[in-house]
Amino acid sequence: MANKDNIFATPREHVSDFCFDDAVAEVFPDMINRSVPGYQTIIDTIGELGQAYVTPQSNVFDLGCSLGAASLSVARRCPPDQCQIYAIDSSEAMVKRCQRVVDAFNLPNQIAVSEGYAQSVEIQNASMVIMNFTLQFIAPDERKALLKTIYDGLNPGGIFVLSEKVKHEQDSGNHLINNLHLNFKRNNGYSELEISQKRAALENVMLIDSFSTHESRLREIGFSDVVMWYKCYNFMSLVAIK
Template structure:
């Protein structure tokens, strides 16, 4: 997967626009997310491993907020249940176009992969098919807080017994000292990956009105309110975590 280096915020901007998944972001996205999200490669690859445990024959596997299809590719590499297909959904036309290109390239390198449907759509208005696995990988944090419970409730209603929702998110912490420590460590992670103070500051300005993280406790209580019976954190690296929610 070729990618340009992320230099979107390297020059001073007179006015920093709100972050959007446009052509510029798509062009550098793999580099951006690898250098910005601690543990991202581990989460993505293991999403495929987890999905293989919960996937059931002749069901849909959803990748909601698929971006460039990294999770979809992991699902296709690991899931072997007969009759499954992946439905990858994103509301960014630029992401969807590039995602299709990457998945076509994957088809040429591997045999017997699950079929995949890539859709440009708003996940808030999506009509879900019966599903055994749903992945929300750093997607819910971009959904308006007042719409999150409704979305999770609809996902829960679509999930079959024995299925799973896998939810990955940046976390906020109620304890001020914990929040400050993990935020500072995250900034150190970005600096260690070559981001300048200017890039860090301008990216923060761009994303602060767009991405609204929750506490782990908020995620757990909301998932239970949506009808999930069990919520299991399976991964955390600094202020990024992933959960398994069971029907």
């Protein structure tokens, strides 16, 4: 059973910026499932997309892999000799735990885990690239260049799966979906203190875009189609096809 997330349950005089340290890595499965509506559906569908689009002898890149859930989902759906999966994260704490998970499933030859920044990864011979709630933590002025690198490294017909928290274009709609998400977290046992302190911790490090911003940027880069396949409250997942 996953350790329970109570990181923000104690009042703090000063709330530091959120980071993916040992404390977060230790409770990450509980945190993400209680914070992101439909997270398991997104993970399962990433595996289905891998089964449909990953081609023989190609690469799959999971950028910001955290504990490797997306990589494992693809690995479950694709034969071991079909592709090489690269699971990469900038957090040492996440990488160490991800490696333990991959070793436990006896998949070290199919999933290569490494520490690094998404902006520095060389994408090549890729049939699938995944950024599952990762781009929102990358500086806005670095996003387009990173996405262009991903596009250039994808093979024709390859896909880019992007899951993100998004904002609505108008204030009234944004207020509505934010309140629905707050209720989702309350219903999953988070207190008002936890919600407030975590929001303060994320304020400066998780800078979100609207879906239209994501879509227009991906089309400008060259993707032939951008499909939002999942949306719940202020969370969405899309597939961009090269």
